[in-house]
Amino acid sequence: MKKKILFLLFLCLPLFLSGCWSKRELNELAITVAIGIDKVDDQYEVSVQIVDPGEVSARNPSANRTSVNVYHAKGKSIFEAIRRMTTVTPRKLYFAHIQILILGEDLAKEGISDALELFVRDHEIRNDFYIIVSEETTAKEILEIITPLEKIPANKMFNSLDVSESTWATTSTVQLDELANQLSKKEKNTILSAITIKGDPKQGIEQSNVQKIDAPAKLQYSGLAVFKQDKLVGSLSEDESKGYNFLKNKVKSTVEIISCPNGGQLTTELFSAKTKVKGKIKNGSPSIDVSVTVNQNVGVVECNIDLTKKETIDLINKETSESIKEKIHQTLEILQKDYKADVLEFGEAIHRTDHKEWNKIKNDWVQLFPELKINVSVDVKTRGLGTMQNSIIHNSKE
Amino acid sequence: MSFFRKSISNSPEPKDSSTTTETLYLHTELLENIKKIKEATGNSNDVVIREMQIGKSEKLLIAIIYTDGLADKTVITDFIMKSLELDIDISSDSISKKVSQSLKDYCLTVGDAKDITDFKTLYSAILNGESVILVDGHSVGISASTKHAKDRAVTEPTTESVIRGPREAFTETLRTNTALIRRKIKDPNLWIVSRIVGRVTQTDIAIMYISGIANDKIVEEVLSRVDRIDIDGILESGYIEEFIQDNSFTLFPTIYSTERPDVIAAELLEGRVAIFVDGTPIVLIVPALFTTFIQSAEDHYQRADVSSLIRILRYVGISIALLGPSLYISITTFHQEMLPTPMLISIASQREGVPFPAFVEALGMELAFEILREAGLRMPRTIGPAVSIVGTLVIGQAAVEAGIVSAAMVIVVSITAICSFLFPSYALSNAIRILRFPLMILAGMFGLFGVVIGMIALTLHLCSLRSFGVPYMSPLAPFIPSDQKDTILRFPRWAQLTRPRLINKKNATSGTFHKNTKKRK
Structure with missing residues (x-):
């Protein structure tokens, strides 16, 4: 019995040989919050934004030191570049807390799949960060801008994207798994939000950028970028981006402006929108039915109308519906005619309804899509008028 | 009867007369x-x-x-x-x-x-x-009989205080103690069996149970274990406890001890057996289950919903007291991806410049706390404030300001420390406090895997324990649905009409004791 126990104890000993195998103390890590990838003459240039925790924390930050640092390295592959970066970074880079991945415009034009392979494969990287693309600038420059209020620029980018998607609906958050899923399809079409520097990039990298009330350089989301066959082909304007989000059932809340019959305008606040896409094939020709159901409140009244009347509300509903429809058509127009990219996954919708017919036409889908007939119907319901009925300002004249 | 494990294997020969070898009769002169x-x-x-x-x-x-x-x-x-x-x-x-x-x-x-x-x-x-x-x-x-020992008066309990409930505690006198119980349970079925243990001290021991409620097998087992004790002196019930407990090699107490008569009375009514030892206010009660140590007397006097919530709070407290530092160590040194980013940055900023690994930091702080606690317990009462001031200043403030430990670690250690005082039973809190250290070592070496392995081992150990034949973790493992009424939650009194199943097997319904006994007669 005793021998057995002793033997078991000996068996346990090798456990301790491993020691503290993968131990990483917090102060040995360089917490990476953002990665930017650019392509510079056949090489990847990787920029990482790492946090200086001591500067971010509320307790006694020393003046004149930035709260994040950016390091760059070039390499034939991204992995090589990251490893090469260890020659300049003070600590081991830690990628689990990436907030945002910025793909440079040049890289995006050449194709993004290869650049993303590492992020999908590596185990340390979580897939809950957002992927965006830089517009008219490089990812490196974006990462170097010092942002006001948020000490960590990556947080600013993350939060702005989140908030603008849910309240303004011109941007779209895309996470790694979603993107990888779309890039694994045959068409490799996708949409990413585009970020740009508003103002002078040279001033943006100075500490003085945050010493002014109106920062000279700011990071701004400019809309959506369209990828076809893995490559950046163009961008959508604000209205088109909103139209795209309507089509993708991604609108949570936004505002619409309609004009009143007697001049002036009226702003409504959409608080829920639901889009149903149904595909069908009749006599070999495919078509799509899009029906949008919107609930809204009256936001701002800048004209003389009587909101207490049912006819007025009907009018508002009709006008809003027209306005949304117009945006959607605008989006469809540019996607079908200009980019010829089915980023809306209408092919899938048809596949779902009639897979036999779809198999017949799927090889011609690229040619069929630009000519696809799409019926859009928008149903708007006005639910509330805010805290008052008729506008005091505009009705007081009478 | 393999159900009752004999733990005292080397049972001594039956006692003969202690110091004098043969009986000396009185002389006529x-x-x-x-x-x-x-x-x-x-x-x-x-x-x-x-x-x-x-x-x-x-x-x-x-x-x-x-x-x-x-x-x-x-x-x-x-x-x-x-x-x-x-x-x-x-x-x-x-x-x-x-x-x-x-x-x-x-x-x-x-x-x-x-x-x-x-x-x-x-x-x-x-x-x-x-x-x-x-x-x-x-x-x-x-x-x-002219006995007149210098008695201490019946005073308020010092270790198990309640807000609502009786204010009396046992004293050092056996008779006073048994009388305190008699006053609560006025039933002839409350039986006392006396024993004298200790060759030299000749200490009186009273084994009390309610005949007809208590399981006869357990009573027999208690008596036989007490009879097997052969020792020179019994000075406290702890001596008895060590001799009669089922398993000596465990940190967990398998015998409940209390200084509150109301607790003893309640346990007797559930069919347990109490052991009184002359000279100590601490009375033992068997069988004791893990869940008993987490219950306070007050749970039964307060409203059921309130005490249920407080009990849940205690279980949370146990988890924190046991796992607090080890989870902190493993998450901050192995699994940083589990922390939300702002929290990671905040903790990382506190750790900037801390020279030790998180494990050493935690171990040092825990040790310092244990030393302070022990010092506070042992030192003369008059110098108590001095030690607590030094402790607060050294641990709380100076260590953080000097950058030797991080503020987050101080918070973790102090939360853990406070949680370890949450249990009504001091014996269990000792076990939890000691187990914290091996878990911290496992966390420092293997991260969460180590903690999980430690917890599995701990669960296995707890499930293997028995207290006078009753599985220690019952009614959780084995799971007894009818006994859940007074385990993690406390059901209202009208929903608690049955006695614990494994402790008592005769009168399952606690409202019908006398009806049953009459029937049997």
């Missing part, structure tokens, strides 16, 4: 007896031997022997000496022959009087505070 007593007690001056002559016409030589301090002198003078001197008339033959009987019958005005024939009982009577009367020419003495 009084002076001879007195000489013997003086020899045996080494002329100790607190053993008083008062010789006197009684009888109106015929004088009879007697001796009253008692221990000064244990016996009540006023009782001796008023009810023994006076009555002996006044009343007796030994002239008649019939009386002089059976003098001891007549003394008992006519003279002694004390409650309890017994015959004594041998020296062993004589010594034990004297040393228990009784007075012994020896009569010249008779080999039979009389012991009269």
Whole structure:
């Protein structure tokens, strides 16, 4: 019995040989919050934004030191570049807390799949960060801008994207798994939000950028970028981006402006929108039915109308519906005619309804899509008028 | 009966007479007896031997022997000496022959009087505070109960305080303690079995249970285990506990101890067995389950919903006290991806410049706290504030400001420390506090995997324990649905009509005790 126990104890000993195998103390890590990838003459240039925790924390930050640092390295592959970066970074880079991945415009034009392979494969990287693309600038420059209020620029980018998607609906958050899923399809079409520097990039990298009330350089989301066959082909304007989000059932809340019959305008606040896409094939020709159901409140009244009347509300509903429809058509127009990219996954919708017919036409889908007939119907319901009925300002004249 | 595991394997041979090898009977010569007593007690001056002559016409030589301090002198003078001197008339033959009987019958005005024939009982009577009367020419003495120990009054419990509930605690006197229970349970079925344990100390032990509710097998087991104890001295119930517990090699207490009579009464009513030891206010109760140690007396006096919530809070507290530092270590050194980014940055900023790994930091802080705690417990009460000031300043502030430990670690350690004081039972909190350290080592070496392995091992160990044959983790493992009413939640009293199943198997319904006993008769 005793021998057995002793033997078991000996068996346990090798456990301790491993020691503290993968131990990483917090102060040995360089917490990476953002990665930017650019392509510079056949090489990847990787920029990482790492946090200086001591500067971010509320307790006694020393003046004149930035709260994040950016390091760059070039390499034939991204992995090589990251490893090469260890020659300049003070600590081991830690990628689990990436907030945002910025793909440079040049890289995006050449194709993004290869650049993303590492992020999908590596185990340390979580897939809950957002992927965006830089517009008219490089990812490196974006990462170097010092942002006001948020000490960590990556947080600013993350939060702005989140908030603008849910309240303004011109941007779209895309996470790694979603993107990888779309890039694994045959068409490799996708949409990413585009970020740009508003103002002078040279001033943006100075500490003085945050010493002014109106920062000279700011990071701004400019809309959506369209990828076809893995490559950046163009961008959508604000209205088109909103139209795209309507089509993708991604609108949570936004505002619409309609004009009143007697001049002036009226702003409504959409608080829920639901889009149903149904595909069908009749006599070999495919078509799509899009029906949008919107609930809204009256936001701002800048004209003389009587909101207490049912006819007025009907009018508002009709006008809003027209306005949304117009945006959607605008989006469809540019996607079908200009980019010829089915980023809306209408092919899938048809596949779902009639897979036999779809198999017949799927090889011609690229040619069929630009000519696809799409019926859009928008149903708007006005639910509330805010805290008052008729506008005091505009009705007081009478 | 493999259900009851015998843990005391090397049971000693049945006890024979302790110090004297063979029974010595009293002599008929009084002076001879007195000489013997003086020899045996080494002329100790607190053993008083008062010789006197009684009888109106015929004088009879007697001796009253008692221990000064244990016996009540006023009782001796008023009810023994006076009555002996006044009343007796030994002239008649019939009386002089059976003098001891007549003394008992006519003279002694004390409650309890017994015959004594041998020296062993004589010594034990004297040393228990009784007075012994020896009569010249008779080999039979009389012991009269004159016990008067210096008692401490029944005071408020110091270790288990409640806001609502009785304010009395046990004292050092066995009789007071049993009386406190009798006062609560006025039923003839409340039985007390007495034992004397300790070759030298001859300590009184009372085993109390309610006949008809308590499981006979458990009562037998308790008695047999107590009978097997062979030791020189019993000074506290802890001595007994160590001898009769099922498993010595565990940190977890398998015998519940309390100084509250109301707790004992409640447990007796559930069918448990209480063990009283003279000289200590701590009373043992068996069988004790893991869940018993997390329940406070007050749980049963407060509203059911309130006490259920408080109990849940205690379970949360146990988890924190056990796992707090180890989870912190493993997450901050192995699994940083589990933390939300702002929290990671905040903790990382606190750790900037801390020279030690998180594990060493935690170990040092925990050690410092344990040292402070122990010091606070042992030192004279008057210098208590000094130690607590030094402790707060050194641990709380200076260490953080000097950058030796991070502020987050101080928070973790102090939360853990406070949580370890959450349990009503000190014995369990000791176990949890000690187990924290191996878990911290596992966390420091293997991260969460280590913690999980440690917890699996701990669960296995807990499930393997038994307290007097009852699985320690019941009614959780084995899971007994009907006993969940008073485990993690406390159901309202009207929903608690059945007694714990494994502890008592006879009268399942607690409202119908007497109905059942009548039926059986």
